[in-house]
Amino acid sequence: MRNQRASAVLGEEGIDAFTQKILECMKVYYRLVGIDDEVIAGKGCIVPRxxxxxxxxxxxxxxxxxxxxxxxxxxxxxxxxxxxxxxxxxxxYTDSVIKKLVKLGLRQPLLLEDPLKIFLKGGALHxxxxxxxxxxxxxxxxxxxxxxxxxxxxxxxxxxxxxxxxxxxxxxxxxxxxxxxxxxxxxxxxxxxxxxxxxxxxxxxxxxxxxxxxxxxxxxxxxxxxxxxxxxxxxxxxxxxxxxxxxxxxxxxxxxxxxxxxxxxxxxxxxxxxxxxxxxxxxxTEQARFDVGYRQGYTFVKSVLERLDASAYQTYLSYVKKSESLETLLKNHEISRQAYVEESYEIAAELEEIADRQNYPTLQILFLMQSAFMHYGLANHRNYFNSEDIYRFVHAALNRYLAIYEMLKADESIYKSNLLMIIVILRYQQLAQQYGLGLIHTGDGVMSKEELALVNYETNLTLFKDLLTQLNELTPEELSEIKNDDTAFLKMVHRTDVLAREWELLVNESPEEHKRIAKEVARFRTRYVTSELWEHFHTLLEHNKIKNVSYVVKFYTTLLWHGLIIPLDALKQIIRYSAYDKIKTSDLFYYELAAYKFLAVDGCECLEDCAQKREMRKMSVQRRAYFEDFHRKNMIRQLFKIYKNEPRFTFLRAKYRFEQLIGTPFRMDHFSERLTKA
Structure with a gap:
């Protein structure tokens, strides 16, 4: 009390009363610890119990x-x-408790009036x-x-x-x-x-x-x-x-x-x-395995180019290297943004000129695709350009991909046209997801007229249906060709399944049309989303063929969503790869969403549960409630972070997915317990 200057606070006349209150508190503390006459007499030989x-x-x-x-x-x-x-x-221990009680008592004397309350939950000695x-x-x-x-x-x-x-x-x-x-x-x-x-x-x-x-x-x-x-x-x-x-x-x-x-x-x-x-x-050290060299492009593209024109591939590859070198200069701040745009336009224009000189329609398509990819790259540099510039880049890229799509639809004789169409559609849909809601149709009032003019639901749906058709009709030879292309096969399956999950979020078509699309989605998943997909992914991962940490997290989420891996195994890998690079909050959100579906909605704790009928799964009510609460709160926290740090449409997409699966409206002015069921 002398060290805390108690006399200056209480006056000499108040010291005795204050001391007595401290002693009363210590009696309670001794009872909680079990310090009695026997323990004191033992002088450290008897442990309080x-x-x-x-x-x-x-x-x-x-x-x-x-x-x-x-x-x-x-x-x-x-x-x-x-x-x-x-x-x-x-x-x-005793010394620390006495010092803390003196400190607290001098600040708020009334705390010492109820000695037991100080030590229990809600008390001052937290x-x-x-x-x-x-x-x-x-x-x-x-x-x-x-x-x-x-x-x-x-x-x-x-x-x-x-x-x-x-x-x-x-x-x-x-x-x-x-x-x-x-x-x-x-x-x-x-x-x-x-x-x-x-x-x-x-x-x-x-x-x-x-x-x-x-x-x-x-x-x-x-x-x-x-x-x-x-x-x-x-x-x-x-x-x-x-x-x-x-x-x-x-x-x-x-x-x-x-x-x-x-x-x-x-x-x-x-x-x-x-x-x-x-x-x-x-x-x-860990990231060294993710070092990326020049993008070699799709393996089957290389084989097509070399088969039709021996020199075409070298020309194609030289432009791939040009574009990547240019991007490196921008990231290293060795070139101005204006110069980057101008040189990107020049490369795209040169590729279009090369495409016009080709004798084969297939070669023309391939060079046009690389030209469109230059605009696609510009559209993905939000950190360097303002929104007006970005929307101009997006508009140019989308229009070019749509033009290539129409060319492929008009000429079925183009070699590997189905594989090329899959790539073109997926490129288009990636931009449609970033700068719109893709296949999530929410009605009026969510997207502006300008945004709807840029990416609209009807076009997205048409391309999605064609994508499913092309994938479902790939021949075994074509499928084998894609599987040999390192991660190309995985990306096609994963991105298509993400689109399918978004389409399933809200029903916007007639019952007959919805049934037809759902049938194609089911065919796609039966053929592609299988344990063989998981094995293919694991093999590429172990051989360091996958170069993108974010993609690793996303793919584990897809496997979890379809019950091909349990949440714990997916989480262990996500934690492991978070040492290589910072994982985006939106990517982690979708892991939580998939874990919620696996545990709280489907009621599974192991892969064997997923194979059983719902009524045969034996998860206890308590554990199910725990999983529901835990993953729901994780997602709410992540939604706030996505809202603050990531693009608007990324937040809206996550918000709609949350509300659809959880059945709870997300409100920016509430959190946790104050959310009520809709």
Missing amino acids: GILPRFTEGLIHYFKALKEETAGNKEIAVLQHSGITTIKIRYK DLIGMLFICSSPYEREWAARALYSFFDYEHRTDDHLLYGFYSVKRKSGYRGLHCDHTRFYPRFDTHFEENRLPEDDIFDIFDPAMSQTELLDRFRNFFNIEIQLHTAFENLWAGMEHRNSYNIQAKGAGRSEKIAVQWNLLSDTMKNLEMQFERLQVD
Whole structure:
């Protein structure tokens, strides 16, 4: 009290009364810990076995037991794969509790009037029990925070400064970490723990030393706050050093000079920089496998060019290299945006001139496709050009692809016309998805007249139906040719299936027309979206044939959506690849959407469940509710981030998909519990 200058606050006459209140609080604390005359007489030889030590022991034992049962418990596996390497727990000891009570009591004397309330959930001593989770790298913290939501109940918000309820802490001493206060232990997935109200009985009356650990955790988890701290390995190393050498000195009242505080802060910054360099080295090392050379184009395009004109392929390839070199100059800021546009137009015009000189219609189409691709590239540089320029680029690219499409429709004699038409349609639809809603038809009021003129639903639907027809009618020889083309086959199947999922979102055609399209979609999926697709993807991935991290995440989502992989296996891979590159929030959103469908809608926990009829699946009501709540809240948080950081149509598409599957309207002015069923 002297160190906290209690006499200056209370006056000498108030010290005795204040001291008595602190002692009353400590009596309650001793009862919670189990410190009695026997423990005191034992002088450290007898371990107290009260509620607090038993509860904290039970918590750490719970996580250890789950770790040993990894094969049967998916939640602890997710926690481990999220990067958590170490779990520690403690409850505050006598000295720390006294110091905290004095500090709190001097600020708000009324807190000491109810000693028991101070130590229980909702009380002032929110960090009576603390748990520390340590992960290896900074990028893993978000995954760890996400995984911990399965084990703890805490406020789940979207504020920019919060991470799944965690907030960043940085003190003058240099301490850094993520904290989450006022949580309670509640593993929603575990059927041993049911949501219930606080018992009406006194906490000491319901304590029975003979209780099992699981029973004790269930009975007392609603009584206690738990403060969670999340550190990286470097943060934990520094925190331990600083705590031993600095914190205790200050706590004992010796204090620290400003000079010492500055030195600790500088040391913290140095270690933080070192940690960032290690993480960058890790990313660069892993990303080496994703280094991309010149785009060689489709393998079958090369074979067609060489078959019809031996010199045509070299000409074609030289223009591919020109376009990629030009893009590199732009990204390295070695060329102005205006010069980039002018040179891109020149390359596109030269390709069109070469196309006009070709003797074969097939060669003409191929060079026109490469010319259209130059405009397609311009349309995808939103970071460099304003919206007016981008829409001009998009308009030019779409018109060129439509013109090529009409040429292919008019001349069926063109060699490999069906394969070429698939590529042209997919290129068109990619732009239609980025600068419109693609095959999501929402009616009036969503898109402006200018946007509707650029990409309209009727054109998209016509192209989609032709795409399904071409894919469903590919001969075994043509299919084999595409499969040999590294990722070309996967991209065709994945992008077509994404279009099909969007078309399924809202019914806009007559019943007869809808039935016809649905039949073609079913034919497509029966032929292509199979376990063989998963094996093909896995083979290419293992042989480093896939060069795009975002595409890896998207493809795992497609596999999950169709029940070809379980959510845990997909998530483990997504976490793994998030070390290579930053995953877009929208890509992660669609993983959550697919996981929600697999677990909460279809009620599956394993691939065998998916093969059974719905009524035969045995997921408990509690676990289903847990999956529904967990993935729904993840998606809500991600929708806020997509709205802020990604293009408008990306947000709208995600929003419609969320509302269609969840059955809940998404509102920008509400979150979580305040959302009600429509």
